[in-house]
Amino acid sequence: MSKRLSPQLQHITEDACCETHLEPIQLFCDVDQITLCSKCFQSQEHKHHAVCGIQEAAENYRKLFQEILNTSREKLEAAKSILTDEQERMAMIQEEEQNFKKMIESEYSMRLRLLDEECELNLQRQQECTSDLNLREGLLNQVIQLATELEEMFQEMLQRLSHVGRENMKKLKESEARVSEQICSLQKLTTELEKKCGEDALALLKNAKYSLERSKSLLLERLEPAHIIDLSLCHIRGFSSMFRVLQRHLTLDPETAHPCLALSEDLRTVKLRHGQQDGAGDPGRLDFSAMVLAAESFTSGRHYWEVDVEKATRWQVGIFHGSADTKGSTARASGEKVLLTGSVMGTEWTLWVFPPLKRLFLKKKLDTVGVFLDYEHGQISFYNVTETSLIYSFSHCAFQGALRPVFSLCIPNGDTSPDSLTISTQHGPSCDAAVSP
Numbered sequence: 001m002s003k004r005l006s007p008q009l010q011h012i013t014e015d016a017c018c019e020t021h022l023e024p025i026q027l028f029c030d031v032d033q034i035t036l037c038s039k040c041f042q043s044q045e046h047k048h049h050a051v052c053g054i055q056e057a058a059e060n061y062r063k064l065f066q067e068i069l070n071t072s073r074e075k076l077e078a079a080k081s082i083l084t085d086e087q088e089r090m091a092m093i094q095e096e097e098q099n100f101k102k103m104i105e106s107e108y109s110m111r112l113r114l115l116d117e118e119c120e121l122n123l124q125r126q127q128e129c130t131s132d133l134n135l136r137e138g139l140l141n142q143v144i145q146l147a148t149e150l151e152e153m154f155q156e157m158l159q160r161l162s163h164v165g166r167e168n169m170k171k172l173k174e175s176e177a178r179v180s181e182q183i184c185s186l187q188k189l190t191t192e193l194e195k196k197c198g199e200d201a202l203a204l205l206k207n208a209k210y211s212l213e214r215s216k217s218l219l220l221e222r223l224e225p226a227h228i229i230d231l232s233l234c235h236i237r238g239f240s241s242m243f244r245v246l247q248r249h250l251t252l253d254p255e256t257a258h259p260c261l262a263l264s265e266d267l268r269t270v271k272l273r274h275g276q277q278d279g280a281g282d283p284g285r286l287d288f289s290a291m292v293l294a295a296e297s298f299t300s301g302r303h304y305w306e307v308d309v310e311k312a313t314r315w316q317v318g319i320f321h322g323s324a325d326t327k328g329s330t331a332r333a334s335g336e337k338v339l340l341t342g343s344v345m346g347t348e349w350t351l352w353v354f355p356p357l358k359r360l361f362l363k364k365k366l367d368t369v370g371v372f373l374d375y376e377h378g379q380i381s382f383y384n385v386t387e388t389s390l391i392y393s394f395s396h397c398a399f400q401g402a403l404r405p406v407f408s409l410c411i412p413n414g415d416t417s418p419d420s421l422t423i424s425t426q427h428g429p430s431c432d433a434a435v436s437p
Helices: 054-129 133-197 201-205 208-219 242-246 329-333
Strands: 027-029 034-036 051-053 261-263 269-272 287-293 302-308 314-322 335-345 348-354 358-360 368-374 379-384 389-394 404-411 420-423
Touching: 027 054, 051 054, 054 133, 054 201, 054 208, 054 242, 054 379, 054 389, 133 208, 242 302, 242 368, 261 287, 269 404, 287 314, 314 368, 314 379, 335 368, 335 389, 335 404, 348 389, 358 389, 404 420
Parallel strands: none
Antiparallel strands: 027 034, 027 051, 261 269, 269 420, 287 404, 302 368, 302 420, 314 335, 314 404, 335 348, 348 358, 368 379, 379 389
16 A cells, blocks of 8 residues: 555644654554554554545545434334334224124124024924923023023133233233334434534544444344234134024126126126226226125115125125115215125235225135124124134114115226126025015
């Protein structure tokens, strides 16, 4: 390395002198992280080290500190955002736990009502066949046992829900404390870096590499929210055998079908017509305006139906209340719905319920959806028929007027979609839809 010094190295204060040689300090050794005078520079100790002028070294480190300062500020804002989200999630999961508790209690009450109704039906049938008191007593004991088992099962669900809720809250509080600590560290680091960037050359170079490495290590700490268990994974297992008795024979109403929908001859299957897709829409938006209503309507009673969704990637099923005088658009615009929406994006399977819009989580893709409506008790429930478990339930709904099952497919943007929905065949006896069984 040349021993000649650059003219820019003359901007050094008078008191900045080498303690060994009492010469002005003009250079900086990046290897040993010390300042040098011209005599130190000529020694064997620094002969093969990376040495440059103090101002040049200071500017290089100032740029590095400024880059880390910018990253620190960004990470600080990200940490504050995560902290806000964690605090919001704490309030949200408490509300969700209460909602799921109400849903479990509502499902229990419904199952108990159906069990009582099933018992009454069996007693009536038995009375018509025989007057054997022992058989009657045996049936009553069986119902009592089933009711006890049902209560125990739902109590266990409530306990599991409470346990998951406590574990989620514990994780979120730990995350809140951890992120708060990271925010304090980042705020301190940001202040130190701001001060460092404003210092003169000699002060900035003091412990520069150590400060740089320490700052980098702080920024390497991962910022991530707590991983909690979604309460919708606390499935309510089981299926009422009365659903088969309450299952209705539904058909699709061609008069309410969206123009891009094609119905099968038996009016049980709906699919998208070829060549009817609108490619001008927003690719990121799911358009479920392609809907059709069932020909049957319900004004009272309890009703159950099933929909095969296996051949659809984006669909909606539920109930509709409102006018449907013309095809599709009026039905969509002038009515109210309670919906379950399924969507497959790549390998990710997602469910949503509405209203209000809420995301649910399932481990497996749905094949068949069961829908149960109890008009008088204001309840509509969606079931995973394959797994015989409750997906979601709405209770205390204020139903008025006629309700009709609704079925929708997502209109694709440009590509042809093979999606279709099929109303499953009836397993139980046919019944007038307007009359409670």
